[in-house]
Amino acid sequence: MVELSGAEIVVQALKDEGVEYVFGYPGGAVLHIYDAIFREEAIKHILVRHEQGATHAADGYARATGRPGVVLVTSGPGATNAVTGIATAHLDSIPLVVLTGQVPTPVIGSDAFQEVDTVGITRPCVKHNFLVKRREDLAETIRKAFFIATTGRPGPVVVDIPKDVTDPNIKIPYEHVKKVTMRSYNPVEKGHPGQIKKAVELMLAAERPMIYTGGGVVLGNAADELTDLVRLSGFPVTNTLMGLGAYPASDRQFLGMLGMHGTYEANMAMHECDVLIAIGARFDDRVTGKVAHFCPNAKIVHVDIDPSSISKNVKVDVPIVGPVKRVVHDMVKVLREQKAAIDKEALGRWWERIEGWRRIDCLRYDRNSERIKPQFAVETLYKVTKDDDFYLTSDVGQHQMFAAQFYKFEKPRRWINSGGLGTMGFGLPSAMGVQFAHPEATVACVSGEASILMCIQELATCKQYHLPIKIVLLNNGYMGMVRQWQEFFYGGRYSHSYLDSLPDFVGLAQSFGHVGMRIDKPADLEGAMREAFGMKDRLVFMDVLVDPSENVYPMIEAGKGHHEMYLPPQLSTESELA
Amino acid sequence: MRHIISILLENEAGALSRVAGLFSARGFNIESLTVAPTEDASLSRMTLVTSGSEDVIEQIMKQLNKLIDTVKLVDLSEGPHIERELMLIKVRAEKGARDEMKRVADIFRAHIIDVTDASYIIEMTGDSNKLDAFIGIVGPDHIIEVVRSGPLAIARGSRGLTV
Numbered sequence: 001m002v003e004l005s006g007a008e009i010v011v012q013a014l015k016d017e018g019v020e021y022v023f024g025y026p027g028g029a030v031l032h033i034y035d036a037i038f039r040e041e042a043i044k045h046i047l048v049r050h051e052q053g054a055t056h057a058a059d060g061y062a063r064a065t066g067r068p069g070v071v072l073v074t075s076g077p078g079a080t081n082a083v084t085g086i087a088t089a090h091l092d093s094i095p096l097v098v099l100t101g102q103v104p105t106p107v108i109g110s111d112a113f114q115e116v117d118t119v120g121i122t123r124p125c126v127k128h129n130f131l132v133k134r135r136e137d138l139a140e141t142i143r144k145a146f147f148i149a150t151t152g153r154p155g156p157v158v159v160d161i162p163k164d165v166t167d168p169n170i171k172i173p174y175e176h177v178k179k180v181t182m183r184s185y186n187p188v189e190k191g192h193p194g195q196i197k198k199a200v201e202l203m204l205a206a207e208r209p210m211i212y213t214g215g216g217v218v219l220g221n222a223a224d225e226l227t228d229l230v231r232l233s234g235f236p237v238t239n240t241l242m243g244l245g246a247y248p249a250s251d252r253q254f255l256g257m258l259g260m261h262g263t264y265e266a267n268m269a270m271h272e273c274d275v276l277i278a279i280g281a282r283f284d285d286r287v288t289g290k291v292a293h294f295c296p297n298a299k300i301v302h303v304d305i306d307p308s309s310i311s312k313n314v315k316v317d318v319p320i321v322g323p324v325k326r327v328v329h330d331m332v333k334v335l336r337e338q339k340a341a342i343d344k345e346a347l348g349r350w351w352e353r354i355e356g357w358r359r360i361d362c363l364r365y366d367r368n369s370e371r372i373k374p375q376f377a378v379e380t381l382y383k384v385t386k387d388d389d390f391y392l393t394s395d396v397g398q399h400q401m402f403a404a405q406f407y408k409f410e411k412p413r414r415w416i417n418s419g420g421l422g423t424m425g426f427g428l429p430s431a432m433g434v435q436f437a438h439p440e441a442t443v444a445c446v447s448g449e450a451s452i453l454m455c456i457q458e459l460a461t462c463k464q465y466h467l468p469i470k471i472v473l474l475n476n477g478y479m480g481m482v483r484q485w486q487e488f489f490y491g492g493r494y495s496h497s498y499l500d501s502l503p504d505f506v507g508l509a510q511s512f513g514h515v516g517m518r519i520d521k522p523a524d525l526e527g528a529m530r531e532a533f534g535m536k537d538r539l540v541f542m543d544v545l546v547d548p549s550e551n552v553y554p555m556i557e558a559g560k561g562h563h564e565m566y567l568p569p570q571l572s573t574e575s576e577l578a
Numbered sequence: 579m580r581h582i583i584s585i586l587l588e589n590e591a592g593a594l595s596r597v598a599g600l601f602s603a604r605g606f607n608i609e610s611l612t613v614a615p616t617e618d619a620s621l622s623r624m625t626l627v628t629s630g631s632e633d634v635i636e637q638i639m640k641q642l643n644k645l646i647d648t649v650k651l652v653d654l655s656e657g658p659h660i661e662r663e664l665m666l667i668k669v670r671a672e673k674g675a676r677d678e679m680k681r682v683a684d685i686f687r688a689h690i691i692d693v694t695d696a697s698y699i700i701e702m703t704g705d706s707n708k709l710d711a712f713i714g715i716v717g718p719d720h721i722i723e724v725v726r727s728g729p730l731a732i733a734r735g736s737r738g739l740t741v
Contacts, residue, residue, distance in 0.1 A: 119592060124603050128646040131591070148646060183741060184588055184649040308640035311633070 004174040006135040006166035007032035010099065011040050013142040016176040019070050021046055021061060021436055023054040027074025028114060029101025032166040037072075046436065046465065049457035051078050053429035055085020056455065059094050060430030063416045064391060064437045066221060068095040068149050075101040076114030079160075080121065084423060087125035089156040091420025092242060093219055095149040096156035097142070098122075104164035105133055118160045127155030135165045135172055143177040152187030153306040154219060191303065191322030191330060198318050199277070199301040200334045206275035207346035208353075209235045210295075212258065214287075215242030215419065216280020216304060222325035223247070223412040226279065228332045232339065234347055236354055238266040240281055242419040245409035255354065256363075259287040260556050261401040264362035267554070267562040269354055270295055278302045280324040283313040284420070285558075293561025303327045362554050362567055363405055371547035372522050374399060374474045378406035381444065381472055384529045388442040391416065391434045395427035395451030398480035401552040403446045425454030428471065432458060435467045442533065444470040449502055450479045459512040462539050470532055471541045473505060476548040484551045488566075509541035520545040580609070581635050582661065582731045584739055585624040585642060585651040589615055593647040597624065600645065606630065606638050610728030621649065621741065625730050649741060658734040664701070665709045666691075668723040669716055671698045679720070686712050697722060705729070 004012060010033050014022065023046045026034045037045050048054040051073045058069025069089075073082050079100040089096045103112040119131045128148050130141050138161070145157040203209060211233075217226050223246045230237045230253055237247050238258040247254050256263035258270055270276070276298040281287070288294045294314055302309075302316040303324055310319040320327055365375045381392075392407060394400040394417040409415045416434060418426040431445040452473055462469055474480075482497040506516030515538050519528045525544070532540040554565040587593045594613055601608045609627040616623045628638060635653065642651055671679045671693075683690055683700050686708065692699035702712060706729055713724065733739070 120595070123592075123596060123599055182646070185646050306644070308637065308644050310640075312637060312640075315633070 001173040001175055003171040005032070005036070005168045005171050006138055006161075007036040007168055009135065009138045009172075009174050010142065010161065010166060011036040011043065012174060013139050013176075014070060015040065015042050017142070017146050019043055022070045022072050023048055023057040023061075023433070024072030025051050025054055025074070025078060027078045027101060029075035029103060029163045030072060030078075030099075032163065032168050033072065033099070033101070033161075035168065045072070046432075047461065048429065049460050050455065051081035052084050052425060053432075053455050053458045053461065055082045055096065055098065056088065056423075056426050056429035057433035057436070058096055059085060059089045060393060060416055060433030061437045062089075062094050062096060062433070063430070064413050064434040066219075066413070068097055068146060069433060071096060071098040073098070073100055074114065075103055075118065076116050078114075079118040080116060083122060083125065084425075086122055086156045086158065088418050088421045088423040088426060090125045090127070092215060092418065093154050094156065095154035097145045097149050098156060098158045100158060100160045102131070102160045102162040105162045106164070108162065118158065122158045125156075126158050127153075129158035129160065131160045131162075132165055133162065135167075135170065138165065139174060140177050140180060144180050144182065147180055147182075148185065152185075187305065188322050189326070191320040191327035193330070195318055195320045196327065196330050196334060199320060200331060200338065202275050202299055202301060202318060203233060203235075203277065203335065204338060204341045207343060208272060208274045208350045209233070209277070209347070210269050210273035210275070210298070211235050211237040211277045211279065212240070212270065212281055213237065213243045213246055213279040214240040214281025216324050217243055217246040218412040220280055220305065220324040221412075222280065222328050225325055225328040225332060229328055229335070232332060232335055233342065234344075235277075236269055236351070238262070238270070240284070240287055240419070241404055241417065243281065244404060244415045245412040248410045249408035250410060255358070257404050258562075260289070260558075261405065261552050261554065263405070264360050264554055264565060264567065265354055265357040267556065267565060268357045271562040272353070273298050276300045278316070279328060280304060282309045285313070288314060289556045289564075290559050290561050293563070360567070364568060365550070369522070369547060372520065372525060372544060374402045374476070374546045374550055375406055376522060377472065377474055377525060377544050377546060378402050378446070380525050380529055381446070382407050384526065384533055385442055385444065388533075389438070389440065390414065391431075391438065391441055391443045393417065393427045393431040393434060393443070393445045395445070395447040396422045396424045397448045397451060398476075398484065398550075398552050399446050399448045399451075399474040401481075402474070405552075424451040427451060428455050428469070429458045431469045432461060432465075432467055435469055436465075442470070444472055446472045446474065448480060449473060449475045449477065449505070450499055456508070459509065459514060459539070463513040466537070467539060468535070468537050469539050471539070473541065473543050474546045475502075475505070475543055476546050476550070477502065478548055481552070487551070488555075488557075505541060505543040509539070514539040514541055516541045516543065518543045518545065579631075579635075579655075580627065580629045581653055581655045582659070582729060583626045583628065583639070583642070583651060583653050584731060585626065586616070586649040586739060586741065587613075587622045587624055588647040588649060589620050589622045590647055593622065594624075596645050596647055597626070597642065600641055601628075604637075604641060606634065612728040612730060618741070625728070627729055650739060652733070652739055654731045654733055659731050660734060661705045661729045661731045662703050663706050663709055663729045664703050664727040665712075666725045667700050667702065667713070667716070667721065669698055669700060670696065670720045670722060672696050675720070679716075682712075682715055688712070
């Protein structure tokens with residue numbers, strides 16, 4: 001058995017977990033670990049420029065691969081800077097293992113230099129966390145952290161490691177901990193067959209069925225099973241913001257995204273369906289609108305790995321707790337035997353209604369505008385990149401919604417955004433994680449001029465590691481979503497949503513060693529994007545000046561039902577909706 | 579409705595704050611909470627009294643179960659169970675009132691465990707209502723100090739909440 005110091009154990013344990021990349025930033029409390037990393041070839045450490053960037057990069061890596069993202073930061077401000085990224089991962093159920101340095105055990109609690117109660121601060125925004133007080137516990141704790149982060153409903157796990165625990169001068173025997181069993185933690189492995197049978201019975205009895213799926217299908221690698229279920233049943237399907245890509249967006253059975261900025265057809269089908277099959281979705285308020293108006297006529301089936309998601313916001317009729325991949329696979333199997341019982345005539349009538357809603361063309365916008373419309377920018381991005389091995393990350397705001405509405409994601413894990421926490425600043429660092437995971441792929445980040453500035457320092461990281469990310473900045477000079485709400489709900493009083501004195505983004509990109517482009521005419525956009533995406537080995541920052549007055553439609557005001565959408569002004573007439 | 583929940587937790591540092599934090603973060607009521615190690619030193623048993631609608635209690639049970647440190651839990655209110663709470667109450671017992679105070683304590687089957695010329699400390703167990711009744715009878719003028727453990731509870735019958 002080898003003898004290793006605490007610091008060496010940390011690095012060796014990561015190696016034994018198969019960790020490829022660690023995203024981090026050094027500091028006093030983790031210097032022993034950094035010294036051990038310096039001497040280890042197998043693990044590539046990526047030096048970010050701010051700890052928030054480290055957590056988002058690891059998060060992007062995890063979302064794009066399904067493997068856990070790993071972060072290493074120091075105590076105190078290192079840990080607190082990482083908190084936003086940890087909370088982001090927590091709300092979207094992303095597996096992260098975050099190693100934080102801590103002051104030495106003898107001085108814990110003495111308000112030592114760079115001391116914070118990291119376990120206390122992160123407790124409400126992690127799946128679990130640990131403070132390792134004995135070096136003998138390091139190996140097993142790290143194994144547990146990976147086990148907890150990646151199984152059941154995934155999530156971030158923080159391991160707080162005091163500096164003396166990693167002392168390079170004290171060596172102890174190390175053995176790779178292959179398997180941990182925890183009496184208090186046993187994620188379910190399959191759904192209850194009786195419940196699955198009941199769910200299929202409801203599906204067969206449905207006249208107006210609807211399938212609503214969320215991020216759980218992506219995280220649970222169940223896109224193929226979902227596609228089988230949708231195709232076999234002939235039912236319409238909608239994805240949440242987190243679930244986009246789980247079903248091919250170009251398929252006729254896909255009604256687009258639902259919810260606050262969902263399509264008219266998806267939201268109306270939700271409102272009028274008689275059986276709702278919810279899979280790996282959590283009935284978030286941005287999806288349900290006012291709960292009292294949610295799917296008023298529907299019997300609801302809910303498949304989820306997390307029992308606490310079931311009947312949390314909306315009471316359901318047939319709960320099925322289990323991994324979505326296994327459950328949906330079993331549902332398909334049962335359905336296949338009884339497929340003949342689907343009421344094809346009723347389903348045909350239902351599709352006629354849906355096609356009527358679809359003909360409204362709720363995403364239409366002014367294509368003759370002299371300004372670049374943000375919708376047009378995303379459509380052009382789609383046109384230019386759709387044949388590539390393409391990943392799109394996003395920041396938070398109008399541009400995020402336009403991307404979700406207009407980019408057709410055909411595969412899971414291709415659309416990477418902060419849905420739950422809505423973290424501005426997520427887009428650029430998460431794109432770094434995606435590019436590390438898929439060095440040959442085309443990775444773009446759609447952002448706004450407000451969001452991008454929140455983690456702009458990561459342009460330096462991109463330069464250091466030659467990451468050829470393409471940034472598509474939809475620049476309207478405003479915090480667009482804030483401005484939209486102020487226009488709708490605050491009498492047009494644009495309180496602090498206008499960004500006076502923006503930087504020259506072209507010059508800014510160049511100063512970091514990248515290529516900058518400014519595009520302000522619709523006619524130039526496609527050519528410029530093709531040129532930018534043609535630069536395979538350069539980061540290109542496209543500053544696209546878009547129409548500042550454009551709003552995201554449809555929109556359901558917070559607290560309203562799915563049937564109470566605002567539509568684009570040019571088609572809000574009652575006659576068109578009849 | 580009032581519910582009494584028993585939880586077996588890993589006896590780890592921070593386990594208690596995970597439970598307490600969960601209640602404050604999610605806005606659940608917590609009336610009392612008592613915790614101590616069991617005969618197996620690696621396990622703590624917590625008894626928690628809360629109240630809420632059926633839906634809220636269902637969420638509380640699920641969220642508690644989701645905590646990684648939770649080994650097992652049960653809502654004891656769902657079946658026959660026994661509740662006991664311990665109270666130590668310091669009361670004024672000056673000349674003239676001493677006999678009466680002792681008599682009331684006897685009626686409640688309580689024990690006087692400390693005596694001075696002006697006070698008694700009375701030890702009493704029972705369900706929470708009984709302790710409330712005693713406090714009511716003694717009255718604020720005679721109470722110097724009250725300390726209560728919060729209820730403990732156990733299900734009736736031969737089956738136990740064990741690992």
